[in-house]
Amino acid sequence: MATDRHGNLTALLPRLVAFARTILGDADFARDLVQEAATRALAAQRVPDDPPAYRAWMFRIVRNAAVDELRRNRNFVSVDEILPDLWRFDDACIAKITVEQGLTSLAPAHREIIALIDIAGFSYSEAAECLDVPVGTIMSRIARARQLLLGAIEASTVRPLQSNQSRR
Amino acid sequence: MNDEENSKQHDRDLLRINALVDGELLPAERAQIAARMAADRNLARSHATLARLKASVMEIAEDAPCTLSIPKVAVLRPRQRLAIRLTAAAALVLAVSSAAWTFMLPARQQAVREQKEHAITLAAFPVRPVVPDFASAGLILQGVDLRRPAGGPMLVAIYAGPRGCRLELRVQAGDLAAEAPGGSSRHRWKAGELSYELLAFGMPETRFAIIVGAAERQTRIDMDPDAIERQLREARVAAPPCVG
Structure with a gap:
């Protein structure tokens, strides 16, 4: 039955929204996009049977829709990329x-790889398959994206509250 | 080691530490980088920073509020969906008629006249008008209205999409009266004794053309639900979003 095949969809929705939001940088739009993607998935004729394949399939649908949207609305303003020294980084800023x-100040490609690995929870090989690139490329992309993210955090004037830090 | 070799080693270490944080290293590789971290405090510190960064990113997903609901209607077959839409449209027409008769008219005499007018309106259609289902194209039926322009009673259905797409369908017995105002695109066709007109507001021509094709097919008796479903899905993915 169609509903059984989509049994995991409800559990995936929060992560799908967070994934889309990270790529698009817009929470409302991300929700709309995931809602549409879910509708499209439910109407699909061929649906992967096993849960990991279903999960990868759903994230791929959302990812493709988000990338299409980014292509349509090229309003991203690139900022200077800063690569900080990791061993001198103040962890309290994270x-x-x-x-x-x-994340909002990163280029879409960097946001995308972080969203795939850390939010969607893809392995390097799953991400490589999704983006159609070698695993080595994923390794270098995620390393660079994280370094740039740390650079963006360091350059930002936003700092977490001390009370939040003490709870960690 | 010279500067160039140092830099290459640093880059390699960075890749490995990231892979370690992501659980992507083989046991032998893990042992190797662990040994290097034990001997190099900077490397160990970098690992801690990246692990904390990954945890914070993952926290975004865990805390993401989600108010989405799975659209159950989408799992239905096209034939079932059409039946539900038509039933909903009929129920809406009845509800509007009942509300007008019960609450909105002050005088009993006027209420009786209004009821007769609605009865005449519904009876005036020689065959039951079809309210097409465009859910697969992302357009949801918002409401159905009965109007009485000069040319005779008219059924009007309004559809809306999530990004500003809007469609208006007009159905009239015989020939349609004057063209409805507004709309960025329009298309008219006849199905048996009824005339249909579809107006789009801010919808790209390519998408509208596909929806028109599906609408025409749905209004015919010999429609193929699977073919219509395919056509509507195509309309949804093949064209840019609405601008209206």
Whole structure:
């Protein structure tokens, strides 16, 4: 039955929204996009049977829709890329709020690879298949994207509250 | 080691630490980088920074509020969906008629006259008008209205999409009266004794053309639900979003 094949969809929705939001940088738009993607998935004739394949399939649908949207609305303004020294980085700056802020200033390609690995939870080989690139490219892309994200966090004036830090 | 070799080693280490954080290293590689981290505090510190960064990014997904609901109607077959839409449209027409008769008219005499007018309106259609289902194209039926222009009673259905797409369908017995105002595109056709007109607001021509084809097919008796479904899905993915 069609509904059984989509049994995992409800559980995936929050992560799909976070994934789309990271790529697009817009929460409302991300929700609309995932809603549409879910509708499209439910209407699909061929649906992967096993849960990992279904998960990868759903993220691929959302990813493709998000990338199409980015292509249509090329309003991203690139900022200077800063590569900080990792061993001198102040870890106290890393918090959800600063990471969210930092992600918005990254180029779409860097946001995408972070979203695939850290939010969608793809392995390097799954991400390589999704983006149609070698695994080595994924390794270098994620390393560079994370370094740029740390650079963006360092350059930002947003700092997490001390009270949040003490709870960690 | 010279500067160039140092730089290459640093780049290699960076890739490995990231892979370690992501759980992508083989046991032998893990042991190797662990040994290097034990001997190099900077490397260990870099690993801690990247692990913390990954945890914070993952936190975004865990805290993401999600108010989406799975559109159950989408799992239905086209024939089932059409039946539901038509039933909903009929129920809406009845509800509007009942509300007008019960609450909106002050005088009993006027209420009786209005009821007769609605009865005449519905009876005036020689065959039951079809309200097409465009859900697969992302256009959801918003409401159905009965109007009485000069040319005779007219059924009007409004559809809306998530990004500003809007469609208006007009159905009239015989020939359609004057063209409805507005709309960026329009198309008229006849199906048996009824005339249909579809107006698009801010919809790209290519997408509208596909939807028109599906609409025409749905209004015919010998329609193929699977073919219509395919056509509507094509309309959704093949064209840019609406601008209106």
